[in-house]
């Protein structure tokens with residue numbers, strides 16, 4: 774199995790985290806020279822986004838579909854709770870991370886330079902992010918894993934999203950966006966070796982990006 778990957782992409786990172794948690798030895802490859810908007814990559818992924826999974830010529834885009842496909846094809850250890858209610862909560866948390874947290878973060882990422890920032894956009898997006906993080910508090914346990922006692926796909930989506938909350942928030946004077954359960958969760962999940970690896974990889978990739986775009 775091969776994953777077209779970027780260590781900075783929160784979408785690719787959730788799949789990498791899943792691979793690490795499950796002990797799957799997939800080949801991590803960069804998109805071809807020229808990036809995701811090349812005819813060569815568009816043949817692999819017509820949406821021209823990262824990540825793409827290549828399972829022996831079966832090319833799959835969209836991190837959420839990839840995550841479910843890996844669970845279906847490599848069921849052990851499972852990253853999906855067996856209980857229907859827990860599984861549903863896992864999907865809610867996944868969606869909160871995927872849409873409600875990442876969407877404002879991407880907008881804010883464009884506004885990090887204080888000289889060119891648009892105060893109205895910043896205000897709106899900080900409000901949206903705070904609302905998303907407040908909503909998250911209702912669904913997670915506040916323990917080491919978001920849902921239940923073991924890692925699930927919810928953690929794979931949350932870890933890269935919360936990494937960016939910590940990385941971007943302070944640029945806007947926001948250091949207390951996470952609620953108490955989310956803060957406790959974030960501190961506790963750092964003890965998982967897969968998370969240590971992910972946070973290190975993302976930190977290195979972000980520092981490299983900042984250096985190149987300074």
Ligand SMILES: N[C@@H](CCC(=O)N[C@@H](CS)C(=O)NCC(=O)O)C(=O)O
Nearest residue numbers: 782783784821822823824835836837
């Ligand atoms: N919904 C997609 C989103 C993927 C996505 O937006 N990836 C970004 C990297 S963080 C990308 O490829 N951006 C390139 C572009 O939009 O041109 C998923 O979950 O895989």
